[in-house]
Amino acid sequence: MRCLLAVDSGGTKCQTIAVKEDGSLVGWGRGGFPDSTDCAHVHHGSGRSAESVNSAIMQALRGVECSELHVVGYHRWALDAVLGSGFQGEVVHHPVPEHDGILQLVGLEFGLIASAGTGAFVHVVAQDGSHLHLDSLGPILGDHGSAYHIGMLAVQAAAKCDWHPRHETSLKEVVHEALSLTADRGRGTSLIGVFDRVKDRAAIADLARLVDEEARGSEHHERPEHPELVEGRSGRGDAVANAILDEAASSLAQTVYDAYDSLQMSGLDYCLVGTGGVIESSDIYWGHLCEHVREFAPDLRFARTDLPHVVGTALSALHNIANGDLDGARERLISSAREVFRSNKEFPK
Secondary structure, three states, rough: EEEEEEEEEOEEEEEEEEEEEEOOEEEEEEEEEOOOOOOOOOOOOOHHHHHHHHHHHHHHHHHOOOOEEEEEEOOOHHHHHHHHHHHOOEEEEEEEEEEOHHHHHOOOOOOOEEEEHHHHHEEEOOOOOOEEEEEEOHHHHHHOHHHHHHHHHHHHHOOOHHHOOOOOOOOHHHHHHHHHOOOOOOOOHHHHHHHHHHOOHHHHHHHHHHHHHHOOOOOOOOOOOOHHHOOOOOOOOOOOHHHHHHHHHHHHHHHHHHHHHOOOOOOOOOOEEEHHHHHHHHHHHHHHHHHHHHHHOOOEEEEOOOOOOOHHHHHHHHHHOOOOOOHHHHHHHHHHHHHHHHHHOOOOO
16 A cells, blocks of 8 residues: 655654545654754754654654555655665655645645745745745745744844833743743843854744734634634734734745735736744734735735645645545545644644
8 A cells, every 4th residue: 555654844843644545644743843852953943853853754654554655755865764764665755845735725726825934935836837936045044034033033122121111021031931041131131142052943933932922912812713714913912022923924025025026916816825833823923914915915815724834745745646536635635634733732733
């Protein structure tokens, strides 16, 4: 029997799913920050360390029996060593770019993709089949609007919190606690050198989750049943945290503008698909992004994925194992993935 193993090795985490020929999801795994202690590839992020990838793959394949394993992922160098020792059958690799399959998650063949996870990018699949990819340049050159970008802004906000009352923010305590630092020196001096001391960029990116919590304040609402229809809300919590989410979303919106204007998409029937951990989990960020994009592209439609990248990665290669009924296999994969990811709190996005 053939089986598909999809691997999404990102900056913060590695997620994997195992899929049968009929599209049923039969295994899943997760590794990465803060679980990883392997710093060999920290410049790539803990989700790409050998330890994280190994853990996620072993979890997904536990109890799965197949003679032919089709592996789809972005970084073959992180997969060979694990599969060589942990799987005895035939292994077939299908390398894919990170954006592959995302549009399929929302039932589209073309559109704009705005992704904000640990990193960030904008990718366009045009109606004529051409592609344009912007960013994915890492935290120093790019990743505008990413979780790392948000985390960096949070550290900067915590550093100047004592400069003037207008900078006061609850992020001061949150950032120091998250980074295991003591705020025993004033005017931000306790944070000097923090970007050099933190070995894994995922530690900075993880602050984005805390920024969203502070921006929401007491408004910890449940995720809506149809998240693709929700354009977010203004935060009722910390004003600085909300401003950080707005600034980061504005940065990603500028990348969207570069793609939108370069391809002269005004007046055409396109949808902007938001994806990635930041967009999927933060209604406030998504709302700011939609507002900024609508300023220059009022004709765009908006959709937000409710499943992680790894499911789209599997969809992009499902035809390699599907037993005849590809449409049925796709529907079965999406359905079974929604059941797993919405109910299994030990495997968050």
